[in-house]
Amino acid sequence: MVCPVNGARPVSEFVCWGEVRLMLDPNAVNDATWADYVFNRNSVPDIKREWWCHTPSNTWFIAERNTQTDEILQTYLYNGDAA
Amino acid sequence: MPFRLLRFALSGKYPEPRMFRDRNRLKSSYDAVIVGGGGHGLAAAYYLARDYGMTNVAVLEKSYIGGGNTGRNTTIIRSNYLTAEGVKFYDQSVRLWQDLSQDFDLNLFYSTRGHFTLAHTDSAVRTMRWRAEVNKHYGIHSELVDADGVKQACPQIDLSCGGHAPILAALYHAPGSIARHDAVAWGYGRGADQQGVEIHQQTEVLGITVKAGRVTGVETNRGEIATPRVLCAVAGFTPRILQMVGLRSPLSIHPLQAMVSEPMKPWLDPIIVSGSLHVYVSQTARGELVMGASLDPYELHSTRSTLEFAEGLASHLLDLFPFLSHVNVVRQWAGMTDMTPDFAPIMGKTSIDGFYLDAGWGTWGFKATPVCGKTMAYTVANDRNHELIQDFSLSRFANYRLVGEKGAASVGH
Ligand SMILES: Cc1cc2nc3c(=O)[nH]c(=O)nc-3n(C[C@H](O)[C@H](O)[C@H](O)COP(=O)(O)OP(=O)(O)OC[C@H]3O[C@@H](n4cnc5c(N)ncnc54)[C@H](O)[C@@H]3O)c2cc1C
Numbered sequence: 001m002v003c004p005v006n007g008a009r010p011v012s013e014f015v016c017w018g019e020v021r022l023m024l025d026p027n028a029v030n031d032a033t034w035a036d037y038v039f040n041r042n043s044v045p046d047i048k049r050e051w052w053c054h055t056p057s058n059t060w061f062i063a064e065r066n067t068q069t070d071e072i073l074q075t076y077l078y079n080g081d082a083a
Numbered sequence: 084m085p086f087r088l089l090r091f092a093l094s095g096k097y098p099e100p101r102m103f104r105d106r107n108r109l110k111s112s113y114d115a116v117i118v119g120g121g122g123h124g125l126a127a128a129y130y131l132a133r134d135y136g137m138t139n140v141a142v143l144e145k146s147y148i149g150g151g152n153t154g155r156n157t158t159i160i161r162s163n164y165l166t167a168e169g170v171k172f173y174d175q176s177v178r179l180w181q182d183l184s185q186d187f188d189l190n191l192f193y194s195t196r197g198h199f200t201l202a203h204t205d206s207a208v209r210t211m212r213w214r215a216e217v218n219k220h221y222g223i224h225s226e227l228v229d230a231d232g233v234k235q236a237c238p239q240i241d242l243s244c245g246g247h248a249p250i251l252a253a254l255y256h257a258p259g260s261i262a263r264h265d266a267v268a269w270g271y272g273r274g275a276d277q278q279g280v281e282i283h284q285q286t287e288v289l290g291i292t293v294k295a296g297r298v299t300g301v302e303t304n305r306g307e308i309a310t311p312r313v314l315c316a317v318a319g320f321t322p323r324i325l326q327m328v329g330l331r332s333p334l335s336i337h338p339l340q341a342m343v344s345e346p347m348k349p350w351l352d353p354i355i356v357s358g359s360l361h362v363y364v365s366q367t368a369r370g371e372l373v374m375g376a377s378l379d380p381y382e383l384h385s386t387r388s389t390l391e392f393a394e395g396l397a398s399h400l401l402d403l404f405p406f407l408s409h410v411n412v413v414r415q416w417a418g419m420t421d422m423t424p425d426f427a428p429i430m431g432k433t434s435i436d437g438f439y440l441d442a443g444w445g446t447w448g449f450k451a452t453p454v455c456g457k458t459m460a461y462t463v464a465n466d467r468n469h470e471l472i473q474d475f476s477l478s479r480f481a482n483y484r485l486v487g488e489k490g491a492a493s494v495g496h
Contacts, residue, residue, distance in 0.1 A: 012391060016381035032481055039333040039424060039480040043322035045384040067336075068384045 103276035120144025126456020145287035149268030198259020319419025346370035427486035
């Protein structure tokens with residue numbers, strides 16, 4: 001996997017933190033919507049944008065990955081675009 | 084043996100009886116359709132026919148029966164869970180297992196071995212004691228044993244684990260067993276078939292029709308079928324089926340890998356599990372060591388194998404049994420597991436009438452095959468959740484009523 005700061009590193013140095021999602025405001029939504037945000041996931045195979053962390057350097061970044069073939073299409077630092 | 088083999092080559096017709104009939108025609112409607120011909124789907128079909136007289140039922144399997152996680156799992160059967168819901172449920176399953184070979188008139192090689200979950204830290208000892216007490220409360224034979232107790236049952240073990248993770252104690256669970264996995268699928272399949280259930284292999288469900296909140300039929304690669312009831316028992320494929328009916332769930336799909344060694348003479352009687360070392364191992368009747376570890380760390384819809392897994396597992400196994408260093412690994416494989424955040428399954432009715440779910444079985448559902456079949460058959464036949472599965476419904480997440488089985492299910496399967 002290619003870390004945007006450290007270059008190509010063994011995949012065992014990385015941890016996946018799940019799909020990039022817009023966090024809801026817990027005070028603005030009802031319990032059911034909040035539960036949906038907290039628990040439910042989109043787990044159909046797809047090309048997904050995910051949070052990853054290169055643990056030795058604690059670099060957080062985004063990877064676009066095909067969850068069926070495990071192909072990593074690109075990785076880049078977070079640019080503020082969460083949706 | 085060679086002569087028996089020769090019969091297969093020379094005879095025009097397949098010389099042995101088939102386990103179940105090959106159905107070449109799908110009917111236009113059934114009273115119930117079961118999606119997924121793994122152990123769970125076939126068990127539900129068997130009990131629907133046997134206990135509720137529902138025989139106009141089709142099991143649709145996109146590949147071959149038992150080819151999913153049922154035929155890929157490492158067959159550990161136990162009931163030493165942590166929560167009351169879990170312990171009661173798995174205990175029922177262990178009881179059903181014990182008579183199953185008789186029921187089927189088929190040898191499942193069900194073998195009670197005793198099961199040790201090793202504790203290498205004080206906090207693990209505490210969890211083991213907790214589990215032992217919950218188990219005893221429900222009349223299940225589990226107890227905490229010290230390191231000498233482990234050594235007695237398994238003299239080959241290195242209690243110091245190479246010096247870096249000494250074994251302090253273990254949770255001993257007497258009913259812990261292993262069984263022959265594909266025979267379970269065949270046994271249930273044959274039993275269901277004999278009672279008139281149709282098993283259709285190479286039949287993939289591509290869509291499910293829902294009208295006004297009710298299931299009305301399924302679309303397959305072999306045409307459409309009308310049915311008022313659909314049971315979804317597809318393990319790692321569950322999110323794809325849920326998408327067809329517009330339901331959301333907390334399931335996340337991860338590969339779980341396993342491997343076996345070459346056969347050797349019997350030396351390992353009990354099943355040995357270590358959560359801290361991420362390893363579990365048992366020896367089959369054929370003499371192979373069946374070994375597994377924890378989940379692959381991120382979502383993936385694939386059954387590929389990795390070298391990292393084999394290396395990591397081998398090194399941890401050598402911590403426990405250094406003398407295995409010259410033993411060869413002969414096979415490695417993976418299955419796609421459907422994980423839930425609370426390590427408990429998702430079962431029962433859903434917000435769609437006639438759509439029933441048996442999923443979220445992750446890395447621990449083989450042992451539950453009989454009881455899932457029984458409780459899902461009840462649920463489908465009566466359109467009411469069986470009392471043993473009430474706490475496992477999909478709606479528990481929206482109601483913030485999780486089950487909390489992680490301490491007992493994460494590596495031990
Ligand atoms: C490596 C490994 C080790 C494990 N070890 C243990 C263990 O020691 N103890 C334990 O209790 N559990 C264990 N498990 C978990 C256990 O294997 C599963 O929970 C259980 O077998 C699930 O059975 P099932 O019948 O629900 O699913 P499966 O056996 O996976 O059957 C589902 C079937 O559905 C079919 N299908 C999918 N989509 C469709 C479609 N659209 N149309 C038609 N058919 C479809 C698939 O082809 C498949 O055959 C392990 C799992 C793995 C992968």
